[in-house]
Amino acid sequence: MATAPTVAPKPPSAPPSPSADPLVAYYQRVRQMNLALAKERYKQGFKVRTQEYIRGRGTLAIVDEEICMGCTHCFDNCAFEAIDMVDRKFALPEYTYTSRKAIIIEDNCVGCEKCAIVCPVDAITMVTKHGFEVKDGRVVSTTAPPPAPRPAAPAAATPRPATPPPAARPAPSPPTPAKPAAPPERTETPSPEAPPPKPEPEEEEAEEAEESTEESETPEEDEG
């Protein structure tokens, strides 16, 4: 009350526990419990969310310009400075406004999927880079089987000294499982010369196709 314009909520937040009044204690407890509950429940939902995207060395985030609304969530969350915001102007008869759009700086993107997770409107999806593909839910290289040559990804390999993590990180294409898989893959790759990056596995498409046939079928059923 002393100074009106001070907005900062007063610091009583620091010690939440001590209070003589049982009612105040009740309010404090409920408040903290509510918040903890929200965080706990949210974590469950968030866990599911992290399963939705592929990630790893061979992946790249792309932004759907149509959907992006420039909230800067991804910008704030990117740890590799791989996202920038550009302005887009909307000119309407009554007024104009600018909305920002996120763009991915591909050189910096390491495919960590963090931006895709935090995007509130699902505008960001993860795709495979050129030379990689999704196989059995993992990102594997379609080109040479990488037995030892680690320098293939110099930009992303920042944690240089720790050798175990890089070995574990590109688990999709570790030396041993990739080797037997490599020869048949070589024979396959020539036919789909430049495989367009498919963000979704075929599941979705199959479902959609099924749905559309269902749609076309039922009306005639209704008439009959």
Added chain:
Amino acid sequence: MMETEYGPGRTIPHPVMFRVLDSEAEDTTIPEIRVEHKSEFAYYPGCIDYYDVEMQFSHMNYGDTNHGIIFDSSIKLLRAVGIQPMILDRSFMKCCGHDQLWQGKVDVFERMRDYNTKIIKMLGVKTFITSCAEGYRTFKLDYKLDGVRVVHITQFLYERGLRIPPQPETAKKIRVAFQDPCRSGRQMPLDPVYEEPRELVKRVDNAELVELKTFRADAQCCGVAQMMYCNDKTKGLTASRMDEASDVGADYLLVACPKCLTHFGCLHHENKWKPGEERYAFKVMDVTQFLAERLPGDYPTGSNIDAKRKEPPLPGRRG
């Protein structure tokens, strides 16, 4: 623009939050409820904590968007008018189902409604106080709470005669604008919340109430009702609404709906990110927070701001 006809699977933003809220309807077994402080006045905070957690991804929660303060302020204000409300907290209540209803998930809504109705009846609530415009509409119209009076908190404070003590002489004159939520205004023609927040704001003696270009029943929507659609178009609406507040030279833009607060705060945050473009030099806050700050004393509840963090972080990393 035919692609805007697509179904809800794609367009509902905040997928994690709605997954969490929808999943509440799955288990409707009534838990054992022990409320420490029973009262016929019940306060229902709504989903504000969930908004907070959702917003934490962008660090906006540490900035000027803080929904949890609505809870704190509401309790403070209710105690100031001599009410010690029982809190219908989220460990046994569920989401009111407003968003699910308006997103078309009627089955989810109905499950939530039946559950919540049962609990409210069980606890013997006589006056149901909510600080959320959508909750007000939903509990009042879409629920069948016979015998329970559903009020918006500003209505309740007004009828209980909230007194704001005189502000110090040194306090600066401020101009305050109020955004009428659609849900508690136009959609509640029998019992609209138009006059009460304005009257309460007028009791702050250094505040001058200014009206936006459209107000009361004509008030333009904040742009993102029911969290249904979140894109450039709706952002344009939010921007136009905030431009109106700029035009009337408001120092505070008050809202009575957490969702308006979310989206005004989002745009506010985005514009602060670019230091050269300080279009919106006013503060956006809930009307309860505005009033509670003018009252002496502390918040009786804790606050949800991370105790470790004293200063809001700078938005963005690039200096």
Added chain:
Amino acid sequence: MEIERVKGKIMEGQPGFPRQYGPSRSDHQPGIPFFPQETARDFVLIFLLTALLFFLSAFVTPFLGPARSPQISELIVPDWYLLFSWGLLKVADVFPQFVIGAGTPLKTDFNAAFWGDLLSGIPVIFLLILPFIDRGREARPAKSPVRSAFGVAFLLAWIFTASLYSIREVVAQRWQTPNGSPLINDTAMKWFFVIPPVLVGLTSYIGLRRLGYQPMRKWLFPYVAGLTAIVVVQAAGIFLIPGWLGPEVRPYVIQLGIFLLVLIVPMLVASVAVFALPESQARKWVVRSGVAAFVVFGALVVFFMDSGRPNHVAFTWVLSVLYPNMNTLVLMPMFAVLTAYLGVRRPYSTYEYLLNECYQCGKCHTVCPVTKVEDDALGGLNLVYNTFKKQHDGVPLWTCLACDACSAVCPLDIQYSDYILEERAKVHARMAADGGGKE
């Protein structure tokens, strides 16, 4: 002070401003109220008409001819539109007959004639008092399932069965068993007054509720399964309980079994489909089994009728079992399958009726916030009308903010947000009915 200045802009209290929202809105009926205004005008017309009839009957006497009597013609029936009344008079002797207040001036004789008069008055009385008991907002049958179901059951089905009963002699004479007794006995005909109307009413109710996008499984399963159980129990009784099947019919048990099987199998299929399958699948199976049963039944009838005397006789004996139990054995399978279909079919928009009221004044466009920012909706189209016409107006289903600015200014009280609620629920229900959908 600024509030005072613009108070004229505020619309509460003005006519046309909605007071209640949601599908069950009951207040503020647009139009002229029935009771003082409409009734006054109607009474004037009624009295004029009555006066005209009195005048004509007094001065222009029509030639009536001699009254009909059993001596002249064997079968006495009134004109076709009064058959129901005749049937009701005939059935009136099922009611108890007694006399109240015998020996006093207030003596009332509750005889068959009294009951018949009362029964034939009921439909007319019902029509007469309908505007007074039904004060709801909706006048369209599709939007008031209870009233419509009553109407269909009593004003149509009941009157039809009553008319049928009035010619019971013809029926008894026309369809006979080989040994000369009537196929449909009088008791079965009397039950026609109860069972078909009830079935018709329930079926209409379920179908109309489904039309309004209600999930009807909770109603459907008990209904269909209950009918199935009745028919199955009765069929079992026919075969298992010795006294039920007459000695004449005994030789034709196999043919009877075939016919009963054709009647029961679609019911069982419908019950299982309604209970277990998702909606689109259930709809398909119900339709398939129903059509198949219909075709097979027709084929069986044709086969038995056209293939010589022994088969023909067998068919007649089968009918002599089926027909007296027509209320259950024949009607219930039909209604079970029909209801199962109506209760799971894909409904169409009931909001077409509501949105039809729009006369395109365009007020909603001037206030709609979304049309201000959608690029292709800046031209000044009409929100409600074009949405109804499925013409894109910048505010399709998922872009609408449901802020209700349009409803607040609509002079005809069209609740656009109700429409949005229903349509979104419909999309979601469709996704759920087809097994999950995208989410």
